[in-house]
Amino acid sequence: xxxxxxxxxxxxxxxxxxxxxxxxxxxxxxxxxxxxxxxxxxxxxxxxxxxxxxxxxxxxxxxxxxxxxxxxxxxxxxxxxxxxxxxxxxxxxxxxxxxxxxxxxxxxxxxxxxxxxxxxxxxxxxxxxxxxxxxxxxxxxxxxxxxxxxxxxxxxxxxxxxxxxxxxxxxxxxxxxxxxxxxxxxxxxxxxxxxxxxxxxxxxxxxxxxxxxxxxxxxxxxxxxxxxxxxxxxxxxxxxxxxxxxxxxxxxxxxxxxxxxxxxxxxxxxxxxxxxxxxxxxxxxxxxxxxxxxxxxxxxxxxxxxxxxxxxxxxxxxxxxxxxxxxxxxxxxxxxxxxxxxxxxxxxxxx
Amino acid sequence: xxxxxxxxxxxxxxxxxxxxxxxxxxxxxxxxxxxxxxxxxxxxxxxxxxxxxxxxxxxxxxxxxxxxxxxxxxxxxxxxxxxxxxxxxxxxxxxxxxxxxxxxxxxxxxxxxxxxxxxxxxxxxxxxxxxxxxxxxxxxxxxxxxxxxxxxxxxxxxxxxxxxxxxxxxxxxxxxxxxxxxxxxxxxxxxxxxxxxxxxxxxxxxxxxxxxxxxxxxxxxxxxxxxxxxxxxxxxxxxxxxxxxxxxxxxxxxxxxxxxxxxxxxxxxxxxxxxxxxxxxxxxxxxxxxxxxxxxxxxxxxxxxxxxxxxxxxxxxxxxxxxxxxxxxxxxxxxxxxxxxxxxxxxxxxx
Ligand SMILES: O=P(O)(O)O[C@H]1O[C@H](CO)[C@@H](O)[C@H](O)[C@H]1O
Ligand SMILES: O=P(O)(O)O[C@H]1O[C@H](CO)[C@@H](O)[C@H](O)[C@H]1O
Numbered sequence: 001x002x003x004x005x006x007x008x009x010x011x012x013x014x015x016x017x018x019x020x021x022x023x024x025x026x027x028x029x030x031x032x033x034x035x036x037x038x039x040x041x042x043x044x045x046x047x048x049x050x051x052x053x054x055x056x057x058x059x060x061x062x063x064x065x066x067x068x069x070x071x072x073x074x075x076x077x078x079x080x081x082x083x084x085x086x087x088x089x090x091x092x093x094x095x096x097x098x099x100x101x102x103x104x105x106x107x108x109x110x111x112x113x114x115x116x117x118x119x120x121x122x123x124x125x126x127x128x129x130x131x132x133x134x135x136x137x138x139x140x141x142x143x144x145x146x147x148x149x150x151x152x153x154x155x156x157x158x159x160x161x162x163x164x165x166x167x168x169x170x171x172x173x174x175x176x177x178x179x180x181x182x183x184x185x186x187x188x189x190x191x192x193x194x195x196x197x198x199x200x201x202x203x204x205x206x207x208x209x210x211x212x213x214x215x216x217x218x219x220x221x222x223x224x225x226x227x228x229x230x231x232x233x234x235x236x237x238x239x240x241x242x243x244x245x246x247x248x249x250x251x252x253x254x255x256x257x258x259x260x261x262x263x264x265x266x267x268x269x270x271x272x273x274x275x276x277x278x279x280x281x282x283x284x285x286x287x288x289x290x291x292x293x294x295x296x297x298x299x300x301x302x303x304x305x306x307x308x309x310x311x312x313x314x315x316x317x318x319x320x321x322x323x324x325x326x327x328x329x330x331x332x333x334x335x336x337x338x339x340x341x342x343x344x345x346x347x348x349x350x351x
Numbered sequence: 352x353x354x355x356x357x358x359x360x361x362x363x364x365x366x367x368x369x370x371x372x373x374x375x376x377x378x379x380x381x382x383x384x385x386x387x388x389x390x391x392x393x394x395x396x397x398x399x400x401x402x403x404x405x406x407x408x409x410x411x412x413x414x415x416x417x418x419x420x421x422x423x424x425x426x427x428x429x430x431x432x433x434x435x436x437x438x439x440x441x442x443x444x445x446x447x448x449x450x451x452x453x454x455x456x457x458x459x460x461x462x463x464x465x466x467x468x469x470x471x472x473x474x475x476x477x478x479x480x481x482x483x484x485x486x487x488x489x490x491x492x493x494x495x496x497x498x499x500x501x502x503x504x505x506x507x508x509x510x511x512x513x514x515x516x517x518x519x520x521x522x523x524x525x526x527x528x529x530x531x532x533x534x535x536x537x538x539x540x541x542x543x544x545x546x547x548x549x550x551x552x553x554x555x556x557x558x559x560x561x562x563x564x565x566x567x568x569x570x571x572x573x574x575x576x577x578x579x580x581x582x583x584x585x586x587x588x589x590x591x592x593x594x595x596x597x598x599x600x601x602x603x604x605x606x607x608x609x610x611x612x613x614x615x616x617x618x619x620x621x622x623x624x625x626x627x628x629x630x631x632x633x634x635x636x637x638x639x640x641x642x643x644x645x646x647x648x649x650x651x652x653x654x655x656x657x658x659x660x661x662x663x664x665x666x667x668x669x670x671x672x673x674x675x676x677x678x679x680x681x682x683x684x685x686x687x688x689x690x691x692x693x694x695x696x697x698x699x700x701x702x
Contacts, residue, residue, distance in 0.1 A: 004440040004453045010433045012528060014450035020531045023432060023454060031430035032412070035515030061383070079382035081374060081670070081677055082361045089355040097555045098562075098579050099365035102355045103374060154669035162666025164386030171669065177363060179674030180371045204448045211449075228449050282673035303672050315513025318505035318522065319432070321654050322633035323530030326432055 007330060015229035016192075016200065018184045022231050023326040026333075037311040038160050040275055045117040045166055054167035056114045071127070072134045073111040074172075080107035082175055086147075104147050105175030110134055112168040119157070119168045119276055121266035121345055128259035135172075135283070136248050142174040143288030150178050150287045153247075158278025160305055160313060178287055185284055186295070193295035199243045201297035214335040217264050221257035224265045226335040231325035233314050234272065234334050236265060236302045244298040245286040265302070268341035275310035279303055358681060366580035367543075367551065369535045373582050374677040377684075388662040389511050391626055396468040396517055405518035407465045420465055422478070423485045425523075428458035433526055437498075455498050456526030461485055463519040470508070470519045470627055472617035472696055479610035486523075486634070487599050493525040494639030501529050501638045504598075509629025511656055511664060529638055536635055537646070544646035550594045552648035565686040568615050572608035575616045577686040582676035584658045584665050585623065585685050587616060588650050595649040596637040616653070619692035626661035630654055 004011070012021045053060045056068045062078045082105025089102050112131050113123060120128060135153050142151045155170035156163040178186065192200035208214055208225050216236060217224040224238045238261055244250065250258065269277035281302045286293035305313040307328070320326055342349065355362070363372045404411045407419045412429045433456025440453050463471065464478050471479060486504050493502045506521035507514040529537065543551035559565055559576050567587060568575040575589045589612055595601065601609065620628035631654045637647035656664040658679070671677055693700065 001437050001439055004438045006451055009436070009438055009453050010456070011451050011453045016448065016450075021528075023530075024451075025432040027434070028430060028432055033515065035513060036510040079379060081376040081379055083378070085360070086352050087355045087360055088352055097367065097558045099367075100357055100362050100375075100579075102360050102362045105361070152670060152674045154673050156666070156669040159387040162386060162668045164384065173670050173674065177372070179374075179670075180676075181672070181674055207448045228451075280669040280672050282669055284673065301673060315507070317513045318507040318631040318633055319503060319524050319530075321532070321631050322505050322635065322652060323503045323524065323532055325531075 007332070012324075013229045015227070016204075017188055017229075018181065019188060021324055022229055023324055024330060025326060025328055026330050029328040031328075033308060033312055035312075035315075038313055040310050041159070041166065047115055047117050049116045049167070052116055052165065052167050054109070054111050054165055054169055055116050069111070069114055071130045072113060074108050074134060074138065077107035077109050077171065081105070081173065082107060101177075103175055103177060105173060106142060106145070106148070108138065108142075108172045108174075110138070110170045110172060112170070116167045119266070119270075121263055121270050122347070123263070125256065125259050125263060128262055129255050131170075132247070132250070132255050132258055136250070138172050139247055139285075139288070142172065145174070147176045148174045149176055149289040150174065150182060152179065152182070152282060154280060154282030156280050158276065160278045161280050163278075174288075178289075182284060182287070186287070186293075189295040189297065199295060199297040201239050201299060202243045205239050205241065213332045216268065216335055216338045217261055219257050219261055221254045222261045224261055226331040226338070228331060230331045230334070231316075231327055232303045232305065233307045233327060233329055234269070234302075234304045234338060235331075236338070238262070238265065238300040238302075240298045245293050245296045246298060247283065247285060249298070264343060267343060267345045268338050269302075269304065271341040271346050272338065273306060273310040274346050277304060278306065358683070363675075364580045366578070367555075368539050368580075369532065370539060372675055373580055374675055375681060376677060376679055377681050380679040382679075384659060384663055386663075386666075389664055391661050392510070392517065398466055398468050400467045400518070403467055403516065403518050405460070405462050405516055405520055406467050420462070422481045423464060424462040425459050425485060425489065428460050428522065431458035432456070432524065433458060452528075454526055454528060456524060457493060457496075457499070458525075459489065459493075459523045461489070461521045461523060463521070467518045470617070470621075472614055472621050473698070474614070476607070476610050476614060479613055480606050482521075483598070483601070483606050483609055487601070489523050490598055490636075490639070493523065496525070498527045499525045500527055500640040501525065501533060503530065503533070503633060505631060505633030507631050509627065511629045512631050514629075525639075529640075533635060533638070537638070537644075540646040540648065550646060550648040552590050552650060553594045556590050556592065564683045567619065567686055567689045568612055570608050570612055572605045573612045575612055577682040577689070579682060581682045581685070582667075582678055583654045583656065584678060584680055585620070585653075585655045585689060586682075587653045587689070589613070589616065589653075591649045596644050596647045597649060598634065598636060600649070615694060618694060618696045619689050620653075620655065622692040622697050623689065624657060624661040625697050628655060629657065 010025045087102035113127050139151050142148050151174045153172050189200050214226045221241050224236050227237050279302050283300045285298045286296035307314040361376045399406050438453035463482050490502050493499050502525045504523050540551050565577045572592050575587050578588050634651045636649045637644035658665040
């Protein structure tokens with residue numbers, strides 16, 4: 001019998017944002033890997049690619065030409081997962097097991113800049129500020145549509161994350177319902193706020209700043225950290241210091257601070273394995289249902305798949321799908337490794 | 352405005368097993384794919400591979416030799432995610448946000464047979480019966496250990512599912528806590544049983560058999576179907592007709608019927624894209640906590656990643672991680688496609 005050592009012993013941690021546990025196996029980081037390796041694109045991309053349907057001036061799948069855009073550029077997704085059509089629907093309450101409801105929504109694509117070759121960490125701060133202002137505008141415009149109650153802003157980066165075009169871009173899926181993960185988060189945030197009259201993330205951030213162990217980057221308005229309950233090896237979350245409900249609450253200073261932390265975090269990511277670091281990221285914030293949401297606290301999740309190198313990822317498979325998420329390296333160790341990464345992008349280091 | 356057509360219009364479906372929704376986008380199956388292709392192993396495997404650490408007689412990572420086993424073979428995982436050590440732990444209730452608990456557990460590997468080249472669909476029925484009896488024995492033996500309250504039996508098949516050795520095998524992770532997904536399922540099963548005095552899956556199965564639309568295979572004791580709320584393109588579930596709590600409740604006839612449906616289902620999977628079909632599968636059944644669990648109803652999930660072909664999978668990424676699971680093809684269509692697959696394995700067809 002020995003005393004519990006969170007850095008060495010297998011344990012479970014609790015995620016209060018979605019009320020779920022994660023299995024942590026610190027000792028397992030040492031096992032050898034004989035499985036699948038990911039392929040990575042190593043060729044440098046051109047600034048403009050005449051065959052890319054996202055580059056300025058080129059033709060998209062629907063036959064339309066992109067404008068010669070100069071900053072970010074937004075268009076409706078030609079293969080949207082939802083449609084704007086209003087559907088007549090009478091709920092059949094006899095169906096205990098076959099419960100289905102039509103869903104209305106809009107999907108948009110946000111090209112980050114005209115440059116085919118510039119990912120977030122390689123962009124200038126004012127270019128990133130520009131993306132943030134585009135997100136603000138989309139959140140407002142889409143949120144103002146009567147039937148849109150939620151606006152999900154996200155990015156799939158890298159082919160390993162299902163991204164089919166390397167031209168840096170994100171997506172926005174806006175819809176009438178609260179998606180499952182957002183609803184779970186909202187329930188937790190709300191019950192915490194109702195009890196404490198402060199947001200859950202306000203208090204969590206205080207506890208994290210006091211501990212310091214999982215902080216990756218801090219500036220005047222935002223903190224990037226590895227959550228205590230992170231499931232992906234290098235998962236992080238950017239949290240605003242003020243309890244902001246949504247991206248449109250940012251001051252000009254906060255827009256700048258958010259752009260800065262986005263650049264810094266993604267530079268550290270790229271430097272970790274000297275590769276264009278793949279991830280899915282996305283913003284969780286107040287829904288656009290017209291109600292007050294004092295419980296909501298703006299945050300952005302980063303879910304990167306890589307575990308050991310540019311080509312070896314963590315597989316969330318059998319046990320993880322049937323039982324619960326499992327991680328090998330501890331969040332504290334991951335935070336330390338990320339913190340130690342240089343602040344200059346590896347491609348421009350030594351230039 | 353048009354009337355809701357579940358086969359054509361975007362909609363959400365409800366999963367009563369875990370209380371979550373899934374977004375279904377039938378029209379989206381048509382979008383072109385320009386993204387990542389998986390690599391597939393096409394070489395035939397030898398019956399015995401001298402370099403395989405799972406083949407009979409060979410040496411494992413820990414230096415031990417496998418016996419010259421003749422049916423299935425079970426050993427402790429050399430790189431287990433949990434350990435059997437008892438850990439002294441005093442819960443620190445001051446930690447609102449840093450909630451962690453040590454977890455005790457055992458991981459085992461189950462080699463399906465001595466044959467390096469025989470996956471489930473290619474095995475004889477009595478070989479598969481043998482695996483089922485091994486699962487029964489492990490569920491009993493592990494479940495009898497005082498601190499083990501849950502036994503998760505699963506298989507990761509194919510390198511795309513993180514499987515690092517092609518020698519057909521599954522795993523068992525037994526532990527002191529109920530894993531997150533199992534606990535969610537148990538809560539749903541229990542509240543249904545308390546209200547109706549029948550298991551949720553008993554009644555769901557009746558509704559599915561009546562409808563017929565999502566049934567893939569039916570025999571005297573088991574049904575393989577695409578759940579109404581399936582998230583993976585060709586996800587299926589095998590459900591027992593009797594409301595059995597656990598695998599040790601099977602009669603000899605049920606062992607045979609389960610072996611038969613396992614073989615038939617995996618043959619259809621292989622035939623779908625003429626490839627050794629990758630998936631993660633696993634059994635959900637009563638925990639081994641010593642309590643009565645009349646609410647539990649034995650079932651086995653299959654989560655296969657492929658969408659369009661042997662090399663194009665569905666990516667559960669940005670929207671799916673941040674919002675909710677999304678599928679393109681409808682469960683009804685998938686069931687129809689699976690149902691139509693021949694019952695003879697493509698490799699032995701025409702022989
Ligand atoms: O135990 P294996 O086969 O080495 O590992 C595989 O299955 C495990 C259980 O689902 C996962 O945790 C690993 O990420 C995966 O690579
Ligand atoms: O919309 P894309 O980039 O074509 O597609 C990608 O992102 C979507 C949203 O996360 C996913 O549903 C797809 O599986 C993925 O391939």
